Amino acid sequence: MLFNSLSFVLFLFIVLALYYSKLFNWTSKKRMLLLSSYIFYGMWNPPLIILLWMSTMVDWKAGKRLAVEDNQKKRKFWLILSMCVNLGFLGFFKYGDFLLENFTALMNSIGVDFQAQPMDIILPMGISFYTFQTMSYTIDMYNRKIERAKTFLDFALYVTFFPQLVAGPIVRAKDLITQFYEPKKATVNQFVWGLFLLTMGLFLKVVMADTLLSGTADDVFSSDKILNVWDAWTGTLAFSGQIFFDFSGYSTCAIGIALMLGIILPDNFRYPYASIGFSEFWKRWHISLSSWLRDYLYIPLGGNRHGITRMYVALMLTMLLGGLWHGAAWTFVIWGALHGIYLVVERLLKNKIHIKINAWNGVLLALLTYTLVNFTWVFFRAREFSTAKNMIGSMLFMNGDGEKILGTFDIIKVFTVITILFLCHWVMRNTSMKSVSLKTSPWILGIVWAIMFFLIVIAQGSGEQFIYFQF
Amino acid sequence: MALSGYYPNLDDNKDLWAVQRTKIDKATKNDVVFIGASRVLFDIQLNEWEKETGKKPIQLASVGSTPLPIFNDIVENTEFAGTVVVGVTPPLFFSTTFLMAVPWKREQFRVDHYFKRTYAQRLNHALSIPLQQNLVLMSTSEEEWTSNIDLKTLLKNIKIGNRQPKGMPPFYQFDDITLERNTEMTQRTVNDTAFANTIKKVWRFYGSTSPPPEKDATMSFFLKDAKAFTERGGNLILLRCPSSGGARMGENMGFPRVDFWNDLVKQANVKAYHFEDYEQFKNLECPELSHLSVKDARYFTTELAKIMIADGAITNQKIN
Incomplete structure (x- = not known):
């Protein structure tokens, strides 16, 4: 269901x-x-x-x-x-x-029919x-x-x-x-907040993921053409938004429904696209899985207790298996490997370069992190290596003009949604929805709630399955 | 173009289709099943058929698709040995046997859904019916009509500039369907020439972008199933529904009757009815070139049933 x-x-x-x-x-x-x-x-x-x-x-x-x-x-x-x-x-x-x-x-490659x-x-x-x-x-x-x-x-x-x-x-x-x-x-406040979270989760899934972004991502990743740089980036950004809204939407619904029963579930996302670096990204994205992998895989593999080399090996293995957890395909392994490499490189750089983070360089570093994360999403979403290769080539301006398959409005729509998403994550990175809601007038919250409900109703959707159900 | 006069209606989706498909599993020798593309869907009126034959038929035709996958499903996955009337719309019937081609995929999608649908999906469908029947805003559709008023379609209809290649013209919904999948062309399509012209543009688009027919592959696939069906006692009938104007001209040029219809009828060796062969049908005009108005569809159904009964192709259940 x-x-x-x-x-x-x-x-x-x-x-x-x-x-x-x-x-x-x-x-x-x-x-x-x-x-x-x-x-x-x-x-x-x-x-x-x-x-x-x-x-x-x-x-x-x-x-x-x-x-x-x-x-x-x-x-x-x-x-x-x-x-x-x-x-x-x-x-x-x-x-x-x-x-x-x-x-x-493997058998065929060694000559066994x-x-x-x-x-x-x-x-x-x-x-x-x-x-x-x-x-x-x-x-x-x-x-x-x-x-x-x-x-x-x-x-x-x-x-x-x-x-x-x-x-x-x-x-x-x-x-x-x-x-x-x-x-x-549930107390009355818990029940109402749970219902609000359920509405918010459905809004993220039905309106943001399925209505605003999924079509563009599907069009781009199902294309067998070499794409124009704008189309490739738009498709990738659309998918980065879609998967966040889809999955965090599910988690928000789950937390809200449990709260309506008086049961408290932990957060699964904390504004991940405002992460500065990849260690932070994994503390903010799918928190319950990354902490599971840390506690039951990375630490038993030695963690950082047996020297630097062993730590990097443990890190890479954890991320590779984390990638494979998401799906039985080599593209997911590459996705995990890229995140593993990012984490290793980040740790190497942190030992050599010391940057004092402030609001100005912070937002640039968060943007850099988000941009690099987008390259990993290409492998996560592409069903074939050839698609991923073509997409990456187009995103890096290596494919000349390329085909234009998206309309101008699609590009504007996706860039607008993603810019708002990124800014929201940046503004919210050190706070929570609950604490913001406590400082907000109930009238404003009521209006936001009504708008979300109205948009869910007119979006309707066709009961699209959540992406993470397949994992 | 300006759109007005919205009213609640059902979506002809995979769930609505699957409910009718269920009926075949319990159908008897006396039952009649219609399969084919949209012409059979629009042109056969279930109540008129029942009035003439005494038995309401099962409507499994699907728009824009080839009937080969559903006929194959009936032959291979059921024991049905009643009557199957196959609508032959040449550009779709002879289009393809390639599983990923649109006319095949659309039909196979429904067949697969019938077998794979979950209990949750069945319940969702049942709960959605009263909402669809009473709320105009329940407007998503499997066909993704341009005239839908859900948020996704409203956004999709916004166009800025000419960045992407020119695609399909706007395709507005021009039919209403009931729970039993009885389909009627809207009065607006009959009365409003400008609106009917928008539909004609879509047919022209399909006509100019369709790949060449695959006559040998489609015939061979169909004839194999036809043989199996008739050998187990099934009554197979071929039906060519009317088309007019440019659509008919295009079909006559791309799918000459002698080479396609006549050859199919000869090889299948079953009863077959082509609208051109009957005086009653010669003057029927399709408002948007491809489907009959509800008034003409009722007439067509009534006359067709009479012809088939007289010909011994079907039996009149009212008498038996």
């Missing part, structure tokens, strides 16, 4: 009505939320709920054993079992065809998110960082909680499970 759909409006209305009715005690409300979460997921493809159940059962059992087991070998067994099941699901469903394709290419039919495996929605979330629980249990979930119901709800089930934020057990222990009820 998509947040930007009529069925979700009905679903949320029923869930909220039951949640705030006096029919149920807290345990029954949690059961209702769990059942609702399965319905939310099953409305897409019911049989794939079995994967969710299996992941839940394995990690519940592993957590239970790790809570009481002192024998290190047995502890390791339960950890490995959890990782094998979760990564096995991920490997088979997400990377099965990719691995087969590459194996075939091997052909394989693509398996056409269906990618279960949100599998990358919920497997990472459940694994974090078991790894934290293994490292004795958290207590085990008090009841199976609490744990199952942690794995399946519908607002963040299919596209995050990837929430740690200590931040979410404990919230299920005591009855939760």
Whole structure:
């Protein structure tokens, strides 16, 4: 079920009505939320709920054993079992065809005549998110960082909680499970703010991403022509805006919906396009994934504890795997590699050049960071290397005149939206929407809310899927 | 051009189509299914057909598409052995078997959606119906008409300068559709010549940009399915609906009857009806060259059903 759909409006209305009715005690409300979460997921493809159940059962059992087991070998067994099941699901469903394709290419390249039919495996929605979330629980249990979930119901709800089930934020057990222990009820202010966030999230998705930017990005990246520099940049900027609005829109909806239930989810985006440098970018973009990769991949790989070379290797590996997490294609690996290189170069430069950041050079450095990030988005969005190569060539003025496929209005529209986006991020980089709202007149907030609602209604959209559902 | 007189209407989208496709799985030997492009959609009026034959047909024709993918779906994925009437609009029927070509992709998209649609999508569609029927602002459409009033279309219609190559002329919606996919040409198309001319410009654009026909590939694909369908007892009928003026001239030049229609009928060896062969249809004029007004469509449907019954191509369920 998509947040930007009529069925979700009905679903949320029923869930909220039951949640705030006096029919149920807290345990029954949690059961209702769990059942609702399965319905939310099953409305897409019911049989794939079995994967969710299996992941839940394995990690519940592993957590239970790790809570009481002192024998290190047995502890390791339960950890490995959890990782094998979760990564096995991920490997088979997400990377099965990719691995087969590459194996075939490898065999052919060494002269072995091997052909394989693509398996056409269906990618279960949100599998990358919920497997990472459940694994974090078991790894934290293994490292004795958290207590085990008090009841199976609490744990199952942690794995399946519908607002963040299919596209995050990837929430740690200590931040979410404990919230299920005591009855939760949103205050009036929380409920209204949650509803505002839900509207804001839908506005970002339906109006900003789908209506204003997606068409231009699709036109440019689906073109098989060598493009004019303006078209290439417009398409890339449009996609950089689209993916931000799409994904942060989902996260904002998720946070808002959870808040309407009295549950607090962590921020997933903090105005990333105003980042000065790439370390900061990854502290502001998809925060729950980057912190997951830092805690469960980069640090176990050695982090910065074993010298500079090992640190750079760990950094590159983390970013490469982070790239692959996004999709089973080499273009995503290149995307991750570029970010890894950016991070390594940034660290090297930071040791040699010391700049005191002020408002003037800060905005220029943020613009430089954003420009470099745009080159990575080309690989993220392009389905073929040839497309990415042509796009980069056009963006760097290497392709002569190139074809003009966009209208003047499209170019003006995208540059206007992206300029406003960048300036908003810059202005907001040291604050939050909540603190700004507290300083703003309720009348102004009401008018903004009404405008967003009106634009959502006239944009409507055709229920476009969120981009991150495929990851 | 100025647009006025907006009113709530349904979108002929993949979900509306899929609901009709569902009916084939339960259809009997007595059922009639229409497939083809927009001519069958506009020219066959379901109530008139029911009045003449006693059975409401299933309408699966889709605008701007070849019927080959849906016929292949019926043959391969169902056990339906009733009557399938295939509308033959030559520029679309003989266009392509290439999966990525627009006339194929549009139809295949609907067939795929029927099999892949989620429960959430079904519910979304059901919930959207009362809104579409009552709110003018529910105006997005799969066809992306220029006359839509959703934000995306309003922005898309803003043009500054001539930077990009000249594309398709504005394409305004000129039909209304019901839940059962009965389609009627709007009265405005009949009465307002300037409006009808905007549609004619679109046909001219398609006529001048379409690739050459792929007669051998399309015929061979269709005939294979036709053989399988008739061998299992299915009743296959070919139908050529009227066109007029420049559209008909273009079709006669690009798809000469002898080489295309006659050859198809001969090789398929099934009942076939060409509007030119019947005195009743010779004077029918299409307001925008390609489809009949609702008044003429009702007449065409009634007469066609009578002809087919008299010919023994279909049976009158009212009598049986």
